[in-house]
Amino acid sequence: MSDLKQAEPRQPEDLDGMDGLGGTITVDPKSFGKKIWRFFISMKTGLVLMLLLGILTLIGTMLVQAPEGAVQDPATYASWLETIRPRYGGWTTVLNALGFFTMFQSVIFKLLLVMLTVSILACSMNRAPRLWRLATHPTTRMRDAFFEHAPLRDSVELETDPDTAREEARLMLRSHHYRTITPTDEGEDRSLYADKFRFGPFGTVIAHLSFVVIILGAFLSATGGFRDSELAVPVGSKVAVGHDTGLTVEATGFSDAYYPDGSPKDYASDINVYKDGQQVASQTVRVNQPLRVDGVTFYQSFFGTAEQIRVQDQTGKVVVDQGIPLVFGTQDGTHNIGQVPMPGTDTVVSVVAPASGEVDPNIRAGQVEVNVWPDAKASQPAATQVIDQGKPTEVGGYTVTFVRSVKFTGLTAANDPGATVVWIGSLGLVLGIFLVFFFPQRRIWVRVSKTATGSQIKLASMTRKDMMFEGQFHKLASEIKLTDTRSSATTGKQV
Numbered sequence: 001m002s003d004l005k006q007a008e009p010r011q012p013e014d015l016d017g018m019d020g021l022g023g024t025i026t027v028d029p030k031s032f033g034k035k036i037w038r039f040f041i042s043m044k045t046g047l048v049l050m051l052l053l054g055i056l057t058l059i060g061t062m063l064v065q066a067p068e069g070a071v072q073d074p075a076t077y078a079s080w081l082e083t084i085r086p087r088y089g090g091w092t093t094v095l096n097a098l099g100f101f102t103m104f105q106s107v108i109f110k111l112l113l114v115m116l117t118v119s120i121l122a123c124s125m126n127r128a129p130r131l132w133r134l135a136t137h138p139t140t141r142m143r144d145a146f147f148e149h150a151p152l153r154d155s156v157e158l159e160t161d162p163d164t165a166r167e168e169a170r171l172m173l174r175s176h177h178y179r180t181i182t183p184t185d186e187g188e189d190r191s192l193y194a195d196k197f198r199f200g201p202f203g204t205v206i207a208h209l210s211f212v213v214i215i216l217g218a219f220l221s222a223t224g225g226f227r228d229s230e231l232a233v234p235v236g237s238k239v240a241v242g243h244d245t246g247l248t249v250e251a252t253g254f255s256d257a258y259y260p261d262g263s264p265k266d267y268a269s270d271i272n273v274y275k276d277g278q279q280v281a282s283q284t285v286r287v288n289q290p291l292r293v294d295g296v297t298f299y300q301s302f303f304g305t306a307e308q309i310r311v312q313d314q315t316g317k318v319v320v321d322q323g324i325p326l327v328f329g330t331q332d333g334t335h336n337i338g339q340v341p342m343p344g345t346d347t348v349v350s351v352v353a354p355a356s357g358e359v360d361p362n363i364r365a366g367q368v369e370v371n372v373w374p375d376a377k378a379s380q381p382a383a384t385q386v387i388d389q390g391k392p393t394e395v396g397g398y399t400v401t402f403v404r405s406v407k408f409t410g411l412t413a414a415n416d417p418g419a420t421v422v423w424i425g426s427l428g429l430v431l432g433i434f435l436v437f438f439f440p441q442r443r444i445w446v447r448v449s450k451t452a453t454g455s456q457i458k459l460a461s462m463t464r465k466d467m468m469f470e471g472q473f474h475k476l477a478s479e480i481k482l483t484d485t486r487s488s489a490t491t492g493k494q495v
Contacts, residue, residue: 040122049116060103140183140193150460154477159454166190192446203435210428217421225415234306234323234408248274254407269409302410308403325408346375372396
């Protein structure tokens with residue numbers, strides 16, 4: 001900050017620079033560090049960064065974004081990419097190459113966010129010291145030209161001497177909760193400075209810093225937390241939460257209710273949560289009644305049908321015995337699909353069943369279609385077979401048994417370490433905006449001159465954007481006149 005210097009004082013008619021905030025910052029162009037500082041404190045820089053971030057956010061909102069877990073696994077991401085290809089057609093490859101499906105995790109988005117944060121901090125650091133000087137050491141005396149050209153100005157003629165007139169003006173302003181400062185007199189004229197809400201302008205600094213706090217909270221949530229919105233748990237099964245939590249979720253029951261028109265009225269899941277094999281929580285979870293365990297919150301999100309299957313390898317060993325949630329759907333909406341990887345191999349087994357209300361003559365009641373895929377990237381299954389419930393059937397080298405159909409509950413598991421920080425930042429942002437709009441700083445300069453019949457009081461203010469202040473300003477001038485009238489009546493003077 002010591003390298004920065006204020007521009008030369010302006011002429012009296014240049015009113016924007018009189019408070020010390022409108023001055024330009026002059027720097028040595030030979031200094032690279034000063035150029036960087038000047039770049040980040042520029043309003044244009046902030047506006048451009050916000051515009052670019054807004055455009056990228058719009059793109060990320062309009063286009064489907066890849067699940068967080070899929071981005072970390074190339075095979076899973078490739079499979080996810082194929083599921084959205086019918087929607088975007090030939091543009092899928094182009095949009096993916098541009099990173100539009102992972103917009104909020106892209107390097108360019110994070111870089112712009114960091115640059116905006118630095119810009120906000122730099123602007124706050126640049127502005128805060130000047131606001132402090134303005135609040136604690138304001139300019140208390142103005143030139144004559146200011147009282148002639150100020151945006152708000154008024155004058156009052158009094159039949160008292162200048163000292164008495166200034167005191168009457170001071171007392172009237174104090175009665176309206178203005179802080180008053182009487183500068184040392186120079187010459188015959190008398191000066192007075194008054195202000196209200198002198199710390200109101202700090203609302204902008206508070207709002208800017210609060211925005212940085214919100215960004216910090218979002219960063220903590222993105223780097224130190226997770227949000228899995230696809231945790232499907234079949235009733236009677238246990239599913240690991242993952243993300244190094246050591247938690248496992250078990251669904252012991254599920255119930256749903258509907259309104260007469262068929263829309264969902266309520267659905268609830270009875271779940272148990274285990275940590276390292278020991279049960280640590282049990283609760284009925286509804287949409288508005290989440291379960292919080294060890295920093296992880298479980299929300300009721302969706303539900304559906306799962307197919308309980310048992311898979312044995314060629315030695316007869318049971319490698320899978322669980323419910324497979326049918327969480328995926330075909331493009332035409334006629335079938336639901338679920339899949340499970342075979343432990344220790346790249347093989348994936350998928351289960352297909354008709355969607356609710358749909359009929360497939362090839363998959364009758366009590367049957368499911370089982371596909372064995374050599375890996376997640378394969379375009380065709382290695383084996384396909386429709387199997388009957390309760391009948392072990394060989395499919396692609398595995399013996400698969402369709403045990404029964406069950407319900408599954410879909411949960412969203414979230415760990416958000418930055419939530420508290422975001423709340424603090426949001427409250428600070430509201431406070432800053434409240435100060436700016438409801439407590440704008442109001443400043444009045446007073447000049448008292450001796451006249452042949454007494455004194456003339458001139459009032460002036462440079463406030464332009466405070467629409468409510470204009471009427472109050474002229475009302476204050478009128479009250480000074482009334483004060484003098486009452487004083488004259490009391491002393492018996494002729495008015």
